[in-house]
Amino acid sequence: MPELPEVETIACGVDERLRGDRIIQAWFSRHPRLFKTPAKNQSEGLAGRTLLGAHRTGKHIVCELGSASGPGAGDRIRRASVPEAQWIVHLGMTGRLLVTTPESPVESHTHARLCLASGRELRFVDPRRFGRLEFRDLRREAGFSGPGAEPLSIGPEAFAALFHGRQLPIKAALLNQTLLAGVGNIYADESLFHAGIRPRRQAGRLSRTEMERLRLALREVLEHAIRLGGSSVSDYVDANGVRGFFQLEHCVYRRTGEPCRRCQTPIRRILLAGRGTHYCPQCQH
DNA sequence: CATTTCACCTGGTGGC
DNA sequence: TGCCACCAGGTGAAAT
Numbered sequence: 001m002p003e004l005p006e007v008e009t010i011a012c013g014v015d016e017r018l019r020g021d022r023i024i025q026a027w028f029s030r031h032p033r034l035f036k037t038p039a040k041n042q043s044e045g046l047a048g049r050t051l052l053g054a055h056r057t058g059k060h061i062v063c064e065l066g067s068a069s070g071p072g073a074g075d076r077i078r079r080a081s082v083p084e085a086q087w088i089v090h091l092g093m094t095g096r097l098l099v100t101t102p103e104s105p106v107e108s109h110t111h112a113r114l115c116l117a118s119g120r121e122l123r124f125v126d127p128r129r130f131g132r133l134e135f136r137d138l139r140r141e142a143g144f145s146g147p148g149a150e151p152l153s154i155g156p157e158a159f160a161a162l163f164h165g166r167q168l169p170i171k172a173a174l175l176n177q178t179l180l181a182g183v184g185n186i187y188a189d190e191s192l193f194h195a196g197i198r199p200r201r202q203a204g205r206l207s208r209t210e211m212e213r214l215r216l217a218l219r220e221v222l223e224h225a226i227r228l229g230g231s232s233v234s235d236y237v238d239a240n241g242v243r244g245f246f247q248l249e250h251c252v253y254r255r256t257g258e259p260c261r262r263c264q265t266p267i268r269r270i271l272l273a274g275r276g277t278h279y280c281p282q283c284q285h
Numbered sequence: 286c287a288t289t290t291c292a293c294c295t296g297g298t299g300g301c
Numbered sequence: 302t303g304c305c306a307c308c309a310g311g312t313g314a315a316a317t
Contacts, residue, residue: 003310033293059311093311094295109295128294130311168288177312184310231310253310274290276308 002091003059004151004182005225006244010097011056013240014063014122017099022050022117023065028133029111034126036088036134045085045135046114052083058146058181061097063087085137088144092130098123099240148181151218159215163203170206170214171199172273183218186231186253189278191218193252198284199270199277224249252278 002010026046028039035042050066064083089097102121106113112124112133124133136144149158162179163170173179174188183191192199194217197210206214225231230244251261256269256278265282 006310090311092294093309126294127296128309128311130294132312166287172288175311186310273288275311 002095002230003184003187004056004222005187005228005246006230007059007061007091007182008056008226009230009244010091011054011061014061014097014099015054017240018051018116018120018122019053020050021120023047024115024117026115027113031111031129034111034129034131034133036132037136042087042133042135045137046087049085051116052081056182057144058148058150058177059090059184060144060146061089061091062144063089083138083143085135086144088132088134088136089124090132090134092126092128092132094128095124095126095131098125146181147178148176149179151180151182151222154180154215156212156215160208160211163206163211166203168203169200169272170197170203171277173203174218175273175275182222185275185277186250187218187221187225189253190251191221193278193280193284194221196284199272199279252280254278 023046026043028035028042030039032039037045046065048068052064052066054061054063056062063086065085065087066081067084089095091097100121100123101119102115106123107125109127109129110123110125111129111131114122116122124131134144149162163173166173171188171192174183174191175185189199191214195210195214197206197214225244225246228244228246228249229242231246231250232243252267254276255267257266259265260267260280260283263280263282265280267278268281270277270279
């Protein structure tokens with residue numbers, strides 16, 4: 001479900017609402033594939049820790065956690081401000097993070113329930129179970145960082161270098177998380193439309209001008225989508241249960257046969273890299 | 286190594 | 302209403 005703008009919205013929501021709260025205990029479902037760190041280790045690792053903050057890296061939500069010392073520890077305030085662990089959430093295709101209370105009915109496909117000192121509960125719900133949950137003890141392992149570049153901050157040279165010499169279609173390159181982190185199917189199609197580039201063009205054969213058009217289009221599309229709270233294609237909601245509105249601005253994604261917003265030509269759909277791919281045959285070359 | 290395909294899952298939609 | 306085929310915001314392993 002979620003790409004960079006949706007993940008950014010959710011991570012910010014979690015940060016604003018839960019920063020400073022403490023995890024009393026954590027419960028997890030019994031679907032081992034969901035857990036990059038075994039569920040038992042996650043429960044033990046999370047219990048008692050303060051949530052110092054949450055942010056996004058690529059499509060991952062990273063929760064920074066303080067020490068697990070109990071409320072009686074004398075130096076807990078100083079120590080609590082230094083991250084000692086991380087809880088890393090990837091939402092996969094259908095994952096959601098919800099802030100609720102223990103009393104609110106537990107939906108089916110709920111895989112994590114974090115009971116918080118404030119009396120609230122943070123839940124992870126994921127019907128298709130493509131999501132991943134991971135715990136890192138920073139005293140024993142490095143903090144999370146994906147290999148891909150951040151599309152919002154990458155400069156012209158580095159962006160062009162990503163695609164140099166590559167023969168795969170530009171859309172496949174945009175989706176490759178080890179090149180750029182956070183771009184998914186919606187924003188790949190939308191940014192290629194705004195840059196006027198066909199999705200099947202070979203990545204390494206784009207002109208310098210086209211590369212720069214694409215870099216700027218990608219950044220503008222992502223920033224615009226973040227301002228609108230992301231795209232709600234089916235049931236996506238942020239941590240407050242609020243839907244995004246960027247789907248109203250989609251120019252090509254899931255608009256097969258509908259008139260292009262710029263030239264009225266019907267939007268075309270093809271299959272590329274196994275994904276539905278949408279473009280305007282008139283505006284994109 | 287670079288690139289493509291497919292399995293992993295459940296649920297919604299639309300045709301018959 | 303039921304059944305079925307097809308589609309879906311993502312990845313990572315296996316095949317080519």
